[in-house]
Amino acid sequence: MTSVWSQVVGQExxxxxxxxxxxxxxxxxxxxxxxHGGMTHAWLFTGPPGSGRSxxxxxxxxxxxxxxxxxxxxxxxxxxxxxGTHADVRLVVPEGLSISVSEMRSLVQAAARRPTTGEWQxxxxxxxxxxxxxxxxxxxxxxxxxxDRTVFLLCAPSDHPEDVSVTIRSRCRLVTLRTxxxxxxxxxxxxxxxxxESTANWAASVCGGHVGRARRLATxxxxxxxxxxxxxxxxxxRRPGDVFTCADELIKTAESDAADESKARDEAEAExxxxxxxxxxxxxxxxxxxxxADAAVKQLEKRQKSRATRxxxxxxxxxxxxxxxxxxxxxxxxxGAGAALNHPDFAEQSREAARExxxxxxxxxxxxxxxxxxxxxxxxxxxxxxxxxxTTLREG
Amino acid sequence: xxxxxxxPWQDLGVTASSAAPAPLHLVLGxxxxxxxxxxxxxxxxxxxxxxxxxxTRVKVSDLTPPELAELVSPSLFSEGRVIVLEQAxxxxxxxxxxxxxxxxxxxxxxxxxxxxxxxxxxxAAKSLPTTLKKAGAEVTECAKITKPAEREAFVRxxxxxxxxxxxxxxxxxxxxxVGSDLRELSSAATQLVADSGGKVDEEAVRRYHRGxxxxxxxxxxxxxxxxxRAAALETLRWAQQIGVPHVLIADALADAVRTxxxxxxxxxxxxxxxxxxxxxxxxxxxxxQGQTRGWNAAGLAAAMRTxxxxNAEVKGAxxxxxxxxxxAVLDVVGAKQSR
Numbered sequence: 032m033t034s035v036w037s038q039v040v041g042q043e044x045x046x047x048x049x050x051x052x053x054x055x056x057x058x059x060x061x062x063x064x065x066x067h068g069g070m071t072h073a074w075l076f077t078g079p080p081g082s083g084r085s086x087x088x089x090x091x092x093x094x095x096x097x098x099x100x101x102x103x104x105x106x107x108x109x110x111x112x113x114x115g116t117h118a119d120v121r122l123v124v125p126e127g128l129s130i131s132v133s134e135m136r137s138l139v140q141a142a143a144r145r146p147t148t149g150e151w152q153x154x155x156x157x158x159x160x161x162x163x164x165x166x167x168x169x170x171x172x173x174x175x176x177x178x179d180r181t182v183f184l185l186c187a188p189s190d191h192p193e194d195v196s197v198t199i200r201s202r203c204r205l206v207t208l209r210t211x212x213x214x215x216x217x218x219x220x221x222x223x224x225x226x227x228e229s230t231a232n233w234a235a236s237v238c239g240g241h242v243g244r245a246r247r248l249a250t251x252x253x254x255x256x257x258x259x260x261x262x263x264x265x266x267x268x269r270r271p272g273d274v275f276t277c278a279d280e281l282i283k284t285a286e287s288d289a290a291d292e293s294k295a296r297d298e299a300e301a302e303x304x305x306x307x308x309x310x311x312x313x314x315x316x317x318x319x320x321x322x323x324a325d326a327a328v329k330q331l332e333k334r335q336k337s338r339a340t341r342x343x344x345x346x347x348x349x350x351x352x353x354x355x356x357x358x359x360x361x362x363x364x365x366x367g368a369g370a371a372l373n374h375p376d377f378a379e380q381s382r383e384a385a386r387e388x389x390x391x392x393x394x395x396x397x398x399x400x401x402x403x404x405x406x407x408x409x410x411x412x413x414x415x416x417x418x419x420x421x422t423t424l425r426e427g
Numbered sequence: 428x429x430x431x432x433x434x435p436w437q438d439l440g441v442t443a444s445s446a447a448p449a450p451l452h453l454v455l456g457x458x459x460x461x462x463x464x465x466x467x468x469x470x471x472x473x474x475x476x477x478x479x480x481x482x483t484r485v486k487v488s489d490l491t492p493p494e495l496a497e498l499v500s501p502s503l504f505s506e507g508r509v510i511v512l513e514q515a516x517x518x519x520x521x522x523x524x525x526x527x528x529x530x531x532x533x534x535x536x537x538x539x540x541x542x543x544x545x546x547x548x549x550x551a552a553k554s555l556p557t558t559l560k561k562a563g564a565e566v567t568e569c570a571k572i573t574k575p576a577e578r579e580a581f582v583r584x585x586x587x588x589x590x591x592x593x594x595x596x597x598x599x600x601x602x603x604x605v606g607s608d609l610r611e612l613s614s615a616a617t618q619l620v621a622d623s624g625g626k627v628d629e630e631a632v633r634r635y636h637r638g639x640x641x642x643x644x645x646x647x648x649x650x651x652x653x654x655x656r657a658a659a660l661e662t663l664r665w666a667q668q669i670g671v672p673h674v675l676i677a678d679a680l681a682d683a684v685r686t687x688x689x690x691x692x693x694x695x696x697x698x699x700x701x702x703x704x705x706x707x708x709x710x711x712x713x714x715x716q717g718q719t720r721g722w723n724a725a726g727l728a729a730a731m732r733t734x735x736x737x738n739a740e741v742k743g744a745x746x747x748x749x750x751x752x753x754x755a756v757l758d759v760v761g762a763k764q765s766r
Contacts, residue, residue, distance in 0.1 A: 271692035271724060409739040415681045419735030422688075422728045 035093045035102040035109050038086055040219045040242050041211030042078075048206065049091045050102075057100025060150045071204045072182055073174045075159070077189035078208025081241025084186040085124075085157045087208060089113055091184060092120045096149040108149055119149040123156045127337035130156070132165035139173040142181050152181040159185035160194035167196045174202050210240035220249055236375050239356060244349070257284055261350045262357055262377050265384060265396070268425040278418040281350055285413065289343040297335045304331055344407055347417070351404050354424075358397040361385050365393065392427035399423035449565040450533050455556055456569030457544040460609040465567040466540055470509050473538045477507030480538075484511040487518045492525035499529050505536040512540065515555055516547035523551035523558075530562045545570070572609060578602055585613050586627055591620035596629040604636035642666040644679030651756045652683045652718050654763040659756050673741040673748040680755060681734040683718075688727040690715040721763055730762040 036046050055069030074091070076084040093112035094102030096119065103109055111117040121141060123130065138154065146152045156162070162170065174183050185203060187195045217235035219242065220226045226234070226249045237258075238245035247254045264277045305311075308324035356373030357380075363370050364378075365385035372378055384393070403420035407413060449472075454465040473480040483498060490512070498510050512518075512526075529539075541564070547553045560566060572578050579598045586593040593601075593616075605615045615636070616627075623631040642665040650659035666676055690712055693701055698712040705712065722730075737755035745751040 272689075275689050275692060406735060406739050409744050410742045411735060411738040412678070412681070415685070415735050415738050418685055418688075419731045422731045426725075426728050 033104055035090045035097075035104045035113060037104075038113070039083055039090055040086075041215030042083065042087065042208050045087060045206050045208050049087070049094065053091065053094035053097070053102060054100060056095055056151065060100070072177050073203040074182070074184050074206055075195065075200060075203035076184065076186045076206045076208065079210050079240060080188050081238070081243055081245075082208040082210055083242055084188075084208060085155070087206065088155045088157070088184040088186050089115070089120075089122075092117070092153040092155060092182075095151045095153055095182065096120065112149075112153075117149065117153075119146040119151065120153045120155065123154070125158050125161045126341065127334060128161070128341055130158075130162045130166050132163060132169050135162070135166040135169040139169060142173055142183070143178055145178070146180050150180065152178070153184065154181065155184045155186070157186045159199070160187040162195070162199075164196070167199050171198055171202075174199055211242060213240075216240070216242055216245050220245060224250065226250065233376065237373070239352065239373055257350070258353055260284070261353045262374060262380070264354065264421070265357055265361075265424060266380055268421070271425075274418065274421045274425050278414065278421045281347065281417050281421075282414050284350070285343045285347040288346040289339045292342050293335060293339045297332075300335070301328055301331060304328055343413070347407060347413055348404060351400055351407075355397060355400045355404075357381060358393055358400065361388065361393045362390060362397070365390050388427055396424050396427060449563075450538055451530065451559065451562060451564040452538065452540040453556060453559045453564040453566045454540060454542045454569055455545050455566060456571065458569045458571050458609060460613060461567075461569035462542055465569060466511055466542065468567075469511075469538060469540045473507050473509045477536065480507030480509055480536075482509045482511070484513060486513045487515050487522060490522060492521050495522065495525050495529070499534055499537050499539065501534040502536075505534070507536050507538075509538045509540065511542060513542045515541045515543040516545070516552050518547075518552045518555060519549065520551040523555055526555075527558060527562075530559075572607075575602070578607060578612070581609065582612055582616055585616035586620055589617045589620040591623070591625040591627055593619075593627040594629070597627050597632050600629045600632040601627075601636065603639060603641070604632065606641050639665045639669075642669060642671060644671060644676035645683070647676055647756065648679040648683035649718075651680060651759045652687055652763070654721055654760055656757070656760045659760055660753070663753060663756050667749055667752075673752060676752055677734070677738050677741045677755070680752075680759065681738055684727070684730045684734050684759060686711060686715045687718050687722060688731060691719040691722060691724075691727065726762040730759045733758040733762065 036050065039046050051069045052071070055065045055067070059065050059070060074088075076088050078084050078087075089112065090102065093104075093109045094100070096108035096112045096117055097103055098106040098108050104113075108117065112120050115122055121138065123134070123138060138156075142152060142154045144152060156170075159167075173181075174185075177183060183203070185195065185199070189207065213232075213235040216238065217228075217231040220231035220234060221228055224246055226246075230249050234245040234249035238248060248258065260280060264281075267273060268277065304327055305324060308327055309320055310324055312320070353374070357377060360372045360374055360377070360381040361384045363372060364381050365388075372381065374381070388396075399420045403416050406416040406419075452465070452469045454462050454469075456462065470480070470482055485498075498508075502508075518526075526539075526541075533539075541555070541559060543552075543556055545556065547555070572581060579595075579602060582598050582601055583593060601612070601615060601619070605611050619627045619631060619635065622635065639662075642662050644666065647659060647662045647666055650662050653659075663676070686707065689705055689707075690701070693705060695716070698709040698716065701707075701712050702709045707715075733755050737751055740751035740755075741748045
C-alpha cells in the first residue's frame with residue numbers, strides 16, 4: 032500500500048516537515064516527550080493556487096489519524112481522513128464567497144471536543160483567506176490555545192498571505208508549498224489518472240503548476256477548447272467589433288459554466304431540503320411547517336446564488352490567468368530570454384505577437400488583464416470589466 | 428378629453444354620492460392613494476345612508492372563515508356595517524369559498540369592500556376578482572399610474588377637485604418638480620390651489636417648487652455620452668441630491684458608453700437588422716447611432732476604461748463615490764471632445 036504522502040505532488044521539503052510532525056504527534060500520543068517541538072497545534076498551509084494546499088492538509092490529517100502514526104495509507108484512519116469522512120476531521124470548504132462568523136462559532140465549539148475515534152481532533156479550513164473579519168476573530172481564541180488534542184490546519188493562497196489576519200498568522204506554524212515542477216505533475220497524471228504520456232506532458236507544461244487544472248485539461252475536452260478559445264483572443268482582435276465578440280465569449284463561457292454546475296446541483300438540493308422539511312404532507316400543522324420550509328429553501332437559494340457567483344468568477348479568473356500567461360510569454364520571447372513559456376503550444380503565436388508589438392504595449396496589455404482581475408474582486412460587473420480590458424488588449 | 432373621462436379617479440365622487448350604496452365593492456389595483464380613496468368613498472356612501480355604520484378593516488391573512496361569517500352575519504336591527512377585506516390577493520381557498528357563500532345570501536346593511544392588488548399566488552386569489560365582478564361588484568380600478576400622460580391627467584383632476592384650474596405648462600412643471608408619487612402630487616396640487624387662489628400656472632408652480640424630483644442614472648449617462656458637460660454635471664448633482672444610488676448611476680454610465688461603442692463598432696446600418704446581431708432593441712440602436720457622432724475609437728476606449736474604473740470606485744474602491752462619479756462624468760465628456 033502506498034503511503035498517503037504520495038498524493039502531495041512535488042513538495043518534498045514540506046512533506047519532510049509534516050512527516051516529522053506526524054511522528055512527533057504519534058510519540059505525544061504514546062506519552063513520550065517531544066523535545067524538538069516537531070508537532071504544534073496550528074498550521075497555516077500557503078502556496079500558489081493548485082499547488083495542493085488542501086491536499087497537503089488532508090494528508091497531514093490522515094497521518095495524524097493513522098493507527099501507525101506514519102500515514103500508511105492502509106488503515107481505516109488514513110482512508111477515512113483522505114476521503115473526508117473521518118469523524119474527527121472537520122472540513123470547512125467554502126463554496127460561497129466568504130466564510131461567515133456563525134459558521135466559525137459553531138466550528139469553534141465542535142473543535143473543543145475530545146477526539147472520538149482517532150487520537151486528534153483535526154479542523155481543516157480550506158481557503159482561510161475567505162474568512163470575514165468577524166469570522167477570523169471568532170476563530171482567534173481557539174487557534175491560540177486549543178484543547179490538548181485539537182489541531183487547526185488553515186490553507187490560504189500564498190500570493191495573498193495578508194488575507195489571513197496577522198493575529199491568526201502569528202499563531203500558526205507556516206508550511207510553504209512551492210509550484211510543483213512539470214515532471215512531477217506529468218508523473219502523477221500518468222500514474223494516478225491513467226492519462227497517456229504525451230497528454231500528461233502537454234497538460235503539465237501548460238497548467239502553470241496547477242495540478243487540478245492539469246488534470247482538468249488532460250481529461251476534459253471542453254476545458255481544452257475553452258483554453259484554446261481564450262488564447263486565440265490576443266491575435267484575433269482585428270476589427271473594432273471583435274472586442275465585443277471576444278468579451279461576450281469570455282463572459283458567456285463563465286456564465287454557462289456556472290449555470291451547468293447550478294443546474295446539476297441546485298434543483299436536487301432544493302428538492303432534498305423540501306423532502307427533509309416534510310413537504311407534500313397533509314393534515315394539521317402543514318401550513319406552519321410549509322412556512323419554515325419555504326424560509327429554509329430561500330436561505331438555500333441564497334447560498335446557491337453565492338456559489339454560482341463564485342463559480343462564474345473562478346472560471347473567468349482561470350481565463351484571465353491564461354491570458355496573462357500569454358502576454359508574459361510574448362515578453363519573454365521579445366526579450367530573448369530562455370525562460371520556459373507558460374503556453375509552449377502557443378509559442379508561434381507569441382513569436383508573432385512579439386514581432387508586432389513593442390514590449391511597452393505588451394506590458395500595457397498584461398497590466399490590463401491584471402487590472403481586470405482586481406476589478407472583478409471589487410465586484411465590478413464582469414461584462415464591464417472584461418470589455419474595458421479587451422478594449423485595451425486591442426489598442427495596446 | 429377621452430383620457431380624462433376614462434380615468435379611474437374621476438368617478439369616485441359619483442360613488443360617494445349615490446343614494447343606495449352598493450353592497451359589494453371591488454377595489455382592484457395597488458396605487459395606494461387611489462385604493463384609500465375608493466375605500467373612503469365606499470365608507471362614505473354607507474355612512475350617508477346610516478350614520479352609525481361601523482367600519483371593520485381586516486387583512487385576509489388574519490381572517491378565518493368562521494370569523495368572516497361572524498362579521499357578515501345578519502344582526503337584529505340590521506345596523507350599517509362596512510367590512511373591508513384588505514390584501515385579498517393573499518386569500519386562501521377556504522376563505523374565498525366563504526366569501527362566495529356569503530355573496531349568494533348577503534345580509535342587509537352590510538357593505539363588503541374587497542381590496543385586491545390584481546395579482547395573487549393561489550388560484551383562488553387570482554380568480555377572485557372575476558368572480559366578484561360576476562357577482563355584481565362595483566369595481567374601482569386603481570392600477571399603478573405609470574404613463575406620463577396619465578400622471579398629468581391625474582394632476583389636472585386633482586386641481587379640479589380642489590376647485591382650481593391649471594394649464595399644461597403648469598402641469599408639466601409640477602410633475603417635473605414634485606415627482607411621480609401620487610400622494611405628494613395630490614397634496615402639492617391642493618396646496619397650490621389654496622395658495623394661488625384657484626388659477627395655477629407655471630409661474631405659480633415655480634414660486635413654490637424648484638428643482639427636479641425625478642432624475643435617473645440613465646438621464647445622467649445620456650447627457651454625459653452626448654458630451655454636454657454642464658447638463659451632465661447638473662443632472663448628476665440632482666441625482667445625488669435626491670439620493671439615486673451611486674451604483675445605479677455608474678451602471679447606467681457604463682451601459683451608455685458600451686452601447687455607443689458597440690453600435691459604432693458595428694457601423695452604419697439598419698437598426699432593425701442590427702438588433703438581432705447586437706442583442707439590443709432597435710430603438711436603443713437608433714438612439715445610439717445618433718449619439719455616436721463625435722466619438723472616435725480612441726475616445727471610446729478611454730471612456731470604457733473610465734466607466735470600468737468608476738464601477739469599482741462606487742463599490743468601495745474610492746473614498747468618496749460622489750467625487751468618483753463626478754470625475755468619471757467629466758472624463759467621459761472629455762473623452763468625447765478629445766479628437
